[in-house]
Amino acid sequence: MKTCTDETVIPSKTDIPVVGKAKIKNPISFGRFVSEDDAVLVNISKRNVEKNRQSKKAPEHTYFEPAGPRSRVYFDPSKTKVAIVTCGGLCPGLNDVIRAIVMTAHHQYNVSSVLGIRYGLAGFIPQYEYDVVELTPDHVSRIHEFGGTILGSSRGPQSTEEIVDALERLNVSILFMIGGDGTMRAASKVVAEISDRHLAISVVGLPKTIDNDINFASPSFGFDTAVETAATAIKGAHIEAMGAPWGIGLVKVMGRHAGFIAAQSALSCQEVNFVLIPEDPFDIEGKNGFLAALEKRMRERGNAVIVMAEGAGQDLLEVSEETDPSGNVCLSDVATLLRRHILRHFQDKDITPNLKYIDPSYIIRSVPANANDRIYCSFLGINAVHAGMSGRTGLVISRWNGKYVHIPMELVTQGKKRINLCSNYWRAVLESTGQPLNMKNEPEAS
Amino acid sequence: MKTCTDETVIPSKTDIPVVGKAKIKNPISFGRFVSEDDAVLVNISKRNVEKNRQSKKAPEHTYFEPAGPRSRVYFDPSKTKVAIVTCGGLCPGLNDVIRAIVMTAHHQYNVSSVLGIRYGLAGFIPQYEYDVVELTPDHVSRIHEFGGTILGSSRGPQSTEEIVDALERLNVSILFMIGGDGTMRAASKVVAEISDRHLAISVVGLPKTIDNDINFASPSFGFDTAVETAATAIKGAHIEAMGAPWGIGLVKVMGRHAGFIAAQSALSCQEVNFVLIPEDPFDIEGKNGFLAALEKRMRERGNAVIVMAEGAGQDLLEVSEETDPSGNVCLSDVATLLRRHILRHFQDKDITPNLKYIDPSYIIRSVPANANDRIYCSFLGINAVHAGMSGRTGLVISRWNGKYVHIPMELVTQGKKRINLCSNYWRAVLESTGQPLNMKNEPEAS
């Protein structure tokens, strides 16, 4: 029986640090400012509220600070220089976030300068000799129509000292860091180093993950676009599977440790028969194994579509010791293993399956953001500038229960989000595919 | 100065009626069932929670019942016949909702029959002689790839008695009604009539509105797709405006009383200079009027893109007395008025603007749902079946704070949702367009 983790993680501390007291009148022209006495409930489950009430240990409610402009800012806009860096793999919407930061910083706050750091954290390090680019509204006005990041990106850590040296040298007041959980950990170190040096530099994070596996970033930007793009590959696999006798379509999508893209794109296609994800280990052979279930499906319906996250079934392979430049363990290729097993399984029964393998790979992360992600990224970028100008630091911008909020940076780097196998969400996937609840064989009694 | 309404409407009563006690073991194979002691907080604003706490009149918290399968159902699946009807104008995702209901009813509950009612409520009325269609999984398996509704739809009310007569005659146990707030009001009457006749028939509503203007349906299904489609028209207007001297692109999008499509598609395009919505009246002429602002923009930048909701500026026209078959007041055409005024305004100054008018009209509502809406519609349909099988009635399925919930039908028909002019959302639109906060002239002192 699967063990089910509780879905709700309630943070005990949600305060956001500041680099100094905000005393300057906010120059933006529109609107009522966010009032500091409002906040967004973290937990919206009755059961949890009541548990907290009874336990009397935890506070009954925990809140996140709402994002948005404050009536007072810390940094003097006309003297403020901000910088943007994009790190790690591509993700739809990076250019939208960049654009929103540049537009808000320039048009709302009239900051003196927005710098673009080239090629990720490496762009701070003198030895690489990458130029810093000045980002103006004209420069960025149409970048949201392109995928990727106009700044370029790179993987892997760089010296925290050298990064802060560069921020000092460039006179940066606010640094916007867009990247994955590795980048957010690097950001935390930068915040600590800034604090040690008693500098007044804000660091605002914008969590990025194509896999949707960062806590408190839900969903992560670009995920919707990635799913939409993955769905076209799955549709192709479905057409191929139906177009031949004993047709099988196998699609591998991104998802190293979390199967969200696989699950979500299967839900959006409604033509998938098996979703294999890292969270739910399975056996290939055996009475309850994947091949038995696949054969059953094939005999009943004549074809099958399988969507696997790249990290699914890693336990079936010997663990590799290799890591990529960001320190991620290199995954062995389960798709190859699976294809070999499927072919052999049916050939042993004198059946030649028409197995078509599709790996959309980087296509799904290099497309421009769709309308939904475009808006989401705009709001993330806008709110990042408001947060930075107010003097806040060590936070990320996210959406929680539908509201844009400030979340302490350390919350998003504690653990990773996974698909909860006991959730309605995963049940909906299983219902949609019709795959067995469990594809593990019972351990033999000894 | 604009008056700002408070965003939060807290319902006092969120209980869902039932047609009878659920005693039968739920036959579905997966998962843990929804536990009745959990619920979803309606209000997630700290300020409101504390207000309630202090007032001691209202309960501190109000909850919505979570959607999902219950361990016990009321209707005996093998003897249950369900029916689906789609009413009012088209909206992306209708076929996805139909498909999800059919698939869940058949595959999860093995109901005896799913009936499709043709052409809206008229399909119940004998005089129209529309056939009822049997909906099988094979029949619906690919309908989600098409826009529209395979059942057809129609506008306008029909006799509640005749509807309930038809339900009795057809032996329907659960009726799924997909439609706008008029349809939800009709549904409430059907629920009352069923109750008066002491029948055990559940009615489950699925609120549909391309305008995104139904309370507690947020966002409404199909809205994301509609915005994405409207955005292509706006992009065209932008290209046209830039392609000619004194180029102006004017786009009219749906939105009779609420400007959500206009606002949201402007946010997604980032190339719009004016968004005109019904919620925010404006003057055309005068120092602060729209034309003055337009001219300023044109002189500074050489071109402009205007997006107007069809219901914007209705006060500028004489009120029409006409209504359409659903009883909606016919709107006069402000776009025509605006075009005339713009042309005259510039011609008076010896300028010939290149004004290009685009009305995508029905294109934006007849497209198939995008991936995001497809998933949303699936969950709405799945949860509608679970709700109906449990014996609940007089409710709608919606998403609240990110969770699927049961909402009493009367909540969604009380008032309509509007853009809050004091919200961060509207401020983001104004910031994105750069249009004046207010395009009304001061009333003259007398």
Add this chain to the structure above:
Amino acid sequence: MKTCTDETVIPSKTDIPVVGKAKIKNPISFGRFVSEDDAVLVNISKRNVEKNRQSKKAPEHTYFEPAGPRSRVYFDPSKTKVAIVTCGGLCPGLNDVIRAIVMTAHHQYNVSSVLGIRYGLAGFIPQYEYDVVELTPDHVSRIHEFGGTILGSSRGPQSTEEIVDALERLNVSILFMIGGDGTMRAASKVVAEISDRHLAISVVGLPKTIDNDINFASPSFGFDTAVETAATAIKGAHIEAMGAPWGIGLVKVMGRHAGFIAAQSALSCQEVNFVLIPEDPFDIEGKNGFLAALEKRMRERGNAVIVMAEGAGQDLLEVSEETDPSGNVCLSDVATLLRRHILRHFQDKDITPNLKYIDPSYIIRSVPANANDRIYCSFLGINAVHAGMSGRTGLVISRWNGKYVHIPMELVTQGKKRINLCSNYWRAVLESTGQPLNMKNEPEAS
């Protein structure tokens, strides 16, 4: 009975003038050059070949000169300045043509400068004070991803003298004019004026027409993209028509004097029941009229989709005397007339049709070119540069029988292309729609 015009127009003269003898070795690095003894047969119909053979008046064959690089060029590349101007309404692919000219001129010929003239012919005229822009490879490298023209455009004629004055003042050696048949006529005047002044300036035309109605430009660039875009509007109309009782979808597409977009997009959709085009007059009322045919279709199938070119049925309206800035006669709105007649016709029989009208208007011409048009436009632009460098003038680049050729400018301005009502093409449209061959009533015998 319809009179059928013969499809083939055989030009008697296909020579291309030159501004001087090409003596300079072509610097481009690739390939065999076009040999001047080859050519492309104009006429490929056996019947016409034999008619010519027998008549002995005309030469048996007429040929077009093939496009492509010549071994010798007239202009000295390093001293050559070229200019590009885009005129008239937008059309998909304009930016692709611009890009191809810039890239070929710079990378293949290393010309000294490529100038972009802003806002059409007006850009030559000093009084408008439009800047000339320098077009570099970097400047244009991604413009093909956007619709419209980065140069801007305008309608209407300008003084030929002033245009040639500007060419002299700017030291332009080759002028590339992209525009409709009005522009090609203007180009011919510019060629004549240049000749009168004994200047060595080449003028190369690139015929542009969204309506596909220019002779010897077949199909015109952007047409395929326009059809693809129009098809989405028609698809919407089909969905609307099927979604309601007595549903009728009416779509108006571009096509002032030729119905190619209407016909072609109907062929691509396969869901259209009536195509109304300017070439085929019809009656609305009467036994054979359009309404009788529409009613027959509605009674048999319950719905109908009608696609009309904007110029269809102009004889049904009083002729307007108005013209637009390019001198085109303003068309009255037959769509409005048709809608009124349809509604009244059915209401008189106590039927309320659900008539949905869609006018995609400028959407179809402002989109970026699709892959097919992108390639076509590239070849047009590349070959235009080769033609200009060789010293040819007074020609346009086109594709004939699948080969890129040089066509004398006057051939494309003699008459306009129309749909031949006796062709297999129009028959395929009629077969696809099932509409009557003839919707004109017999004249009454007197």
Add this chain to the structure above:
Amino acid sequence: MKTCTDETVIPSKTDIPVVGKAKIKNPISFGRFVSEDDAVLVNISKRNVEKNRQSKKAPEHTYFEPAGPRSRVYFDPSKTKVAIVTCGGLCPGLNDVIRAIVMTAHHQYNVSSVLGIRYGLAGFIPQYEYDVVELTPDHVSRIHEFGGTILGSSRGPQSTEEIVDALERLNVSILFMIGGDGTMRAASKVVAEISDRHLAISVVGLPKTIDNDINFASPSFGFDTAVETAATAIKGAHIEAMGAPWGIGLVKVMGRHAGFIAAQSALSCQEVNFVLIPEDPFDIEGKNGFLAALEKRMRERGNAVIVMAEGAGQDLLEVSEETDPSGNVCLSDVATLLRRHILRHFQDKDITPNLKYIDPSYIIRSVPANANDRIYCSFLGINAVHAGMSGRTGLVISRWNGKYVHIPMELVTQGKKRINLCSNYWRAVLESTGQPLNMKNEPEAS
């Protein structure tokens, strides 16, 4: 130096055989019929015409018979049963061809029945026990919105005798065979067997090849759609290459023996720096080799996009003896080889390239046809029915010089079409990419 083949292949014989004399009046309602004295010139090059004239061996002109309806048909429509079979790999447009055949056969000729043979030629063979499906207009009315083939397909030959047995048993009068050159060879054998048995059964071929490599099928249907889809993968590779330091995007597309998809999609993207095709062998190492050229590009511009046809560089690998079920030789994976070499080459110079590999594989062939291919496929299907009804056999329907024609079946199976390395077309690719004309090292002098 490359050897350049002459582009023009002039067939000596273009007559189409018939199964019997057409005596029955054609029942179709529209139009003038094709007159048998017209024809389409095969050769449109002046040089070839004159060569023929001088040689006096060949006839001066060769013509193809035009496709279209004849005034007399051979088969009695009301007693005619036709059958459709789709063979080999998927290709966009298969369903459009099927639909057009069914619609024309039913609506224009009122044939008694259209049979769909399941899963290719295997569908004729009793042992596989595949059902034959009856194809009605209702059944096929929306199939063109889906990719693939509703009939299913399979690879490989089947017994000619058994196929003709099945045709006799099913009383088929006309068989439409859609497939690649293997299928066309099988069709020729079926025609011969039918002739030997003195049966009156027509066989009409519709050549299908995603690679666009069949002679006299130019371009093949679905090719335009495939290119459009491949272009999105290339765009992704370009975004990836620009998004990282030393970024390289490598895309593999279909094209076993001909590089048309690679070349055409590179032309449509305009962002490709190397196109590697089977027709143009290259060295990897060495002074003139691919890696030297790649390094040059990387040092100059910082990134590169490479598009390779799957069959490119096969000579670099040891030849495999394996064949797939259709008898095609299995290609070794040059992409893997290339990736290894690229990585090692740069690592040897202490550079870590960011190499992103994208293989869109089956995605590009399983999508629905675009508007252009949809129309093309319709005309192919329509004309196939006209040809079959007229009693013609042993022919294929194709487009030549822009006209639909009948081509003898043996012409399309003689040799395969390749990219002519001396053509303007390939030069345009080289110009667009900027890659060296030749990436082969000189053989060492001995």
